[in-house]
Amino acid sequence: MRAAGRLGAALALGLALALALAIGPARAQPSEDAVKAAFLPRFARYVTWPPASVPVPAAPFHLCVVGHDPFGGALDRAAGSELIDGHRVAVRRMATASQSAGCHVAFVRGAQPQDTARLLAALRQRPILTITDARAGPQRGIIHFAVVGGRVRFFIDDAAAAERGLSISSRLLAIAAGVRQRRG
Amino acid sequence: MSLLRTLSAQRRGAPLAIVAMVGLLLIAGIGIILQNEAAYRDRQAQETRVHAEILSASVTAALDFRDAHAVQEAVDAIRVNRQVRAIGVYDAAGALIGGYGRDGAGPAPRFAEPLPPTGGAVTSAVPVIIRGERIGTVYLASDPEPLSRRITRYIIIGLLMLMAALVVVVLGVGQNALRRVNRQLEERADALARANAELKVQIGERAKAEDQLRQAQKMQALGQLTGGIAHDFNNLLTVIQGSADMLRRPGLAEDKRLRFAEAVVQASSRAAALTGQLLAFARRQPLQPEVMEVNELIDDMTDLLDRTLGERIEIRTLLADEACTVEADRTQLESALLNIAVNARDAMPGGGILTIGTASVHHGDQGAMVALSVTDSGVGMDEDTLGRAFEPFFTTKLTGKGTGLGLSQVYGFASQSGGEVRIDSAPGEGTTVTLLLPCSGASSAARAEDGGAGPARGRAGRILLVEDNEEVGAFAEDLLSELGHDIARARSGEEALERALAEPFDAVFSDVVMPGMSGLDLADRLAQERPGLPVILTTGYSDKITRSGAGGRPIILKPYRLETLATAIDQVLKDRT
Numbered sequence: 205m206r207a208a209g210r211l212g213a214a215l216a217l218g219l220a221l222a223l224a225l226a227i228g229p230a231r232a233q234p235s236e237d238a239v240k241a242a243f244l245p246r247f248a249r250y251v252t253w254p255p256a257s258v259p260v261p262a263a264p265f266h267l268c269v270v271g272h273d274p275f276g277g278a279l280d281r282a283a284g285s286e287l288i289d290g291h292r293v294a295v296r297r298m299a300t301a302s303q304s305a306g307c308h309v310a311f312v313r314g315a316q317p318q319d320t321a322r323l324l325a326a327l328r329q330r331p332i333l334t335i336t337d338a339r340a341g342p343q344r345g346i347i348h349f350a351v352v353g354g355r356v357r358f359f360i361d362d363a364a365a366a367e368r369g370l371s372i373s374s375r376l377l378a379i380a381a382g383v384r385q386r387r388g
Numbered sequence: 389m390s391l392l393r394t395l396s397a398q399r400r401g402a403p404l405a406i407v408a409m410v411g412l413l414l415i416a417g418i419g420i421i422l423q424n425e426a427a428y429r430d431r432q433a434q435e436t437r438v439h440a441e442i443l444s445a446s447v448t449a450a451l452d453f454r455d456a457h458a459v460q461e462a463v464d465a466i467r468v469n470r471q472v473r474a475i476g477v478y479d480a481a482g483a484l485i486g487g488y489g490r491d492g493a494g495p496a497p498r499f500a501e502p503l504p505p506t507g508g509a510v511t512s513a514v515p516v517i518i519r520g521e522r523i524g525t526v527y528l529a530s531d532p533e534p535l536s537r538r539i540t541r542y543i544i545i546g547l548l549m550l551m552a553a554l555v556v557v558v559l560g561v562g563q564n565a566l567r568r569v570n571r572q573l574e575e576r577a578d579a580l581a582r583a584n585a586e587l588k589v590q591i592g593e594r595a596k597a598e599d600q601l602r603q604a605q606k607m608q609a610l611g612q613l614t615g616g617i618a619h620d621f622n623n624l625l626t627v628i629q630g631s632a633d634m635l636r637r638p639g640l641a642e643d644k645r646l647r648f649a650e651a652v653v654q655a656s657s658r659a660a661a662l663t664g665q666l667l668a669f670a671r672r673q674p675l676q677p678e679v680m681e682v683n684e685l686i687d688d689m690t691d692l693l694d695r696t697l698g699e700r701i702e703i704r705t706l707l708a709d710e711a712c713t714v715e716a717d718r719t720q721l722e723s724a725l726l727n728i729a730v731n732a733r734d735a736m737p738g739g740g741i742l743t744i745g746t747a748s749v750h751h752g753d754q755g756a757m758v759a760l761s762v763t764d765s766g767v768g769m770d771e772d773t774l775g776r777a778f779e780p781f782f783t784t785k786l787t788g789k790g791t792g793l794g795l796s797q798v799y800g801f802a803s804q805s806g807g808e809v810r811i812d813s814a815p816g817e818g819t820t821v822t823l824l825l826p827c828s829g830a831s832s833a834a835r836a837e838d839g840g841a842g843p844a845r846g847r848a849g850r851i852l853l854v855e856d857n858e859e860v861g862a863f864a865e866d867l868l869s870e871l872g873h874d875i876a877r878a879r880s881g882e883e884a885l886e887r888a889l890a891e892p893f894d895a896v897f898s899d900v901v902m903p904g905m906s907g908l909d910l911a912d913r914l915a916q917e918r919p920g921l922p923v924i925l926t927t928g929y930s931d932k933i934t935r936s937g938a939g940g941r942p943i944i945l946k947p948y949r950l951e952t953l954a955t956a957i958d959q960v961l962k963d964r965t
Contacts, residue, residue: 246452249519288519319597355457375449379458 239356240337240349241278242383245286245293247333247347248309250376254369257308257331264294268307268332270323271314272340273297309333310345317341331369346370350381357381406560410553417549421542432510432532439466439513440528446478448516451485451524457522459486469530473509476527477516485524499525508532553669620662627655660947664723665697667929677715677805679828682746682758683707689722693729693742700739701732708746712758712827720801728762728796728821735766735784735819749824756827757807763820769813798823848872849894849961854884854910856902860946864897864953871954881905885913893921895960900927911941922960 234242248265259265268284269275283293296307301323304310310332317339320336321343327334334345346368348359359382365372366386377383443466450458463475467488475497476487485876487495499513509529516524532538631648634640640648686705691704692767714721725744732742743763750755769777776782797809798821802809806826813819851873855861861877868875876891878884881898882905888896896914900907911923928946942956 243453249452249521250449287521290520299528355455357455364580373449375446379450379453 230255236351236356237274237280240255241275242273242282243349243356243358244279244309244311244335244340245283245288247335247376248281248288248293250372251309251333251365251375253308254331259291261290263341264292265308266306267293267295268304269295269297270301270304270307270310270327271299271319274337276314304330304332307332309335311335311337312345313337314339317343328368332366333365333370346372352381360384362386403560403564406556409556409560413549413553413556417546420549421545424542424545425538428533428538432530433512435530436510436530437512437514438652439469439472439530440512440526442466443477443528444514444516444526446517447486447526451477451479451516452518454479454485456485462486463488466528471530471533472528473531474529477524477677478527479524480522482525487527487679495527495529496850499527572830580771586801598820617662617666624655624659624662628652631655656947661723662793663947664719667957676717676719676945677717678718679713680718680721681713682760682825685718685721685726686744687745689725696726697729697733697742701736702740702741704743706743706745708748710748712748713826714758714805714825716805716825717801721799724798724801724823725760725762728800728823731821732762732764732766732819733793735764735768740765740818748827751824754806756802757823757824758827761820765818768815768817768819769811769902770815774811774813778809781823795821847958847961848874849873849957849964850876850892851957852876852878852884852888852893852896854878854881854896854898854902856880856899859943860899867950867953868897868957870950871957873957881907881910884910885917887913888918888921892908894964895957896921896923897957898923898925900925920964922964924956924960929962941950 246266248267265288267279269279273279280295283295286293296303297302304327307330310327312320312323312327312334313336314323317340320341323333324336324343324345333347335347336343336345336349338348338350343360344361346361346365348361350357350359358380360372360377360380361384362372362377363384363386443462445963446462446465447459449455450462459909460476463477463486466475467490468473472488472490474487474489474495476499477485479485480498482499484495484497484499509531511529512529513525513527515522516526539913628651631651635645635649635652686707690703690705697703729742736742741764743761744760745759745763747759747761749757749759773784777795780793780796795809798809802825807824809824810822811819812822815838848871853861853864853867853868853875855877856879861879865875865877876887876893878929884896884898884906896910898907898910903911907923907925907927911925914921914923922941924942924944926944926946926948942960944952944956
């Protein structure tokens with residue numbers, strides 16, 4: 205009886221170890237897009253919008269994907285679990301910038317780099333935190349994803365943010381791979 | 389300190405108070421240490437929490453964006469604090485993102501509430517919250533201050549308390565000792581006071597006993613005095629009475645009449661000498677000092693002494709060449725010399741040599757003195773006799789042979805004359821009695837003519853006789869009448885003054901001691917009212933005259949002889965004319 209109990213315990217321990225080993229690498233290296241999808245809703249926490257753009261209570265923050273959407277359901281899941289000052293985060297997908305009214309954050313990715321530039325230009329006059337990805341082209345929004353040293357990092361154009369009346373938390377600036385400082 | 393004094397004031401409460409104070413101090417010390425420790429723990433917990441909160445704030449974004457590198461940088465910034473033992477930064481799911489562990493004590497790989505127990509470390513877990521959402525946890529464990537440093541600090545506190553306790557104990561012990569000493573002092577003072585009181589009682593009792601002894605001695609002396617005097621006087625009275633009885637017989641032959649009369653005179657003289665000695669002893673006899681040469685006096689007395697001492701005693705004189713003069717009562721000095729000589733004779737029943745010498749000496753600060761010494765070759769005196777020789781009524785002679793007043797008279801005379809007397813004697817060695825008398829600067833006056841042979845007939849006068857005693861008054865009146873004077877009698881000073889102012893008199897003869905106005909007062913008044921009226925005073929003894937003298941007036945001492953009275957009266961009457 206005793207020998208059998210000991211064998212059972214050893215088996216259980218082995219199984220647990222195997223499971224842990226199997227999960228560990230999977231968690232350690234999620235896909236690049238999944239990481240970016242997880243990051244997108246979080247930027248809103250570190251940004252302060254002009255009072256006119258802050259959502260009324262019970263209204264959500266709008267996370268818009270303008271142009272091509274590389275994230276799919278991962279973005280929806282990430283946004284669904286997010287809560288910023290009690291506001292939910294709603295994901296809206298749109299092909300053009302004309303529908304961008306009410307957006308707080310916009311991931312911009314045209315089919316071509318020129319498309320991206322055009323979309324960014326269209327959004328320039330609005331208090332929207334624009335986000336771009338280095339994989340889609342060199343055009344940069346206020347936040348620009350890039351893989352540095354095998355990790356997903358981002359650059360921040362604080363000067364552009366200032367132009368749009370946005371204020372980005374120093375905490376976020378601190379972990380950015382690079383920051384274009386605002387003037388003055 | 390005042391508390392301590394108050395407590396110590398209560399005698400038996402003091403040691404207990406000290407123990408209580410020391411106990412309180414120690415408890416206070418322990419309390420301070422415990423409170424200090426608790427405060428320190430609180431502070432450390434707070435510090436740890438603040439550290440964790442700072443870290444939490446600085447890793448927020450890094451944690452949010454899974455930037456393990458940035459997380460580790462923030463962690464490394466905290467770890468410079470050596471007290472921080474372990475740091476863990478966990479994501480919302482509890483997975484470790486970054487951390488640090490000193491001495492192999494790493495953070496747990498997964499975060500779970502409650503916090504795992506840590507040996508002595510202060511731990512704090514602070515949630516990482518951004519915009520109301522918890523995105524992870526910061527765990528921080530820090531070591532308390534090294535035990536050695538804490539112990540050092542507490543030892544210092546403990547030492548301070550110990551010293552305070554020690555001070556209290558020392559003070560308390562000192563206080564106790566002081567109180568004990570005080571108590572002993574009080575006891576000693578009490579004992580001393582008791583001893584003093586006892587001593588006072590004893591002194592009082594002793595004084596009482598001495599008083600009683602003196603009284604007894606006085607009574608004894610009085611007994612001896614009355615015995616001796618009565619004996620001597622009875623003898624003399626027998627002679628006087630017998631002679632008077634014989635004189636009254638009719639048809640007595642002339643030679644017998646003269647012999648009995650002479651016997652009365654001699655017995656009376658001896659009685660007078662006896663009372664004179666008594667008064668000298670009592671120092672009540674007024675002195676009649678005159679300046680005289682001692683050598684001359686001794687020369688004059690040699691014949692008398694020869695007759696008194698008898699043939700078996702040889703008298704030698706060793707007189708100094710320049711023996712000075714003295715101022716003394718001649719009769720008293722003669723009496724003294726005679727008393728000493730009689731004693732010497734009695735000390736030499738088988739005969740011997742009596743040496744009378746004079747010498748000039750300087751005695752202490754009393755200046756020049758004459759030493760008149762009388763030395764016999766007799767039996768001498770033992771120490772006991774020597775010690776009592778001057779005592780009145782002390783005598784070695786058989787009852788009736790001596791009054792015990794001889795040397796007393798010598799002593800009284802010497803003291804009264806400003807001199808002193810000494811006796812040097814030993815059994816079988818003979819005796820030397822030395823009379824020291826102060827020298828007088830005045831030269832020796834020629835000796836007054838002694839009436840001697842009989843009443844010299846001077847001029848008769850009118851005399852005022854003042855005498856309160858009837859018998860003495862009648863006697864004096866007879867004597868003065870016999871001398872041929874005209875007599876007026878007054879019985880008091882007042883009456884005499886009245887009569888003296890009313891009638892003319894040639895002289896006043898007054899007693900000194902009288903009720904009312906005394907003879908001296910009368911003389912003083914008469915000196916004012918009737919200057920030039922001579923006053924002769926007479927007295928048995930008088931304190932006043934002994935003390936202040938008679939103011940230069942002639943004094944006749946009682947008992948007086950007819951010749952003395954006649955001479956004095958003649959003298960003043962002669963001066964008056």
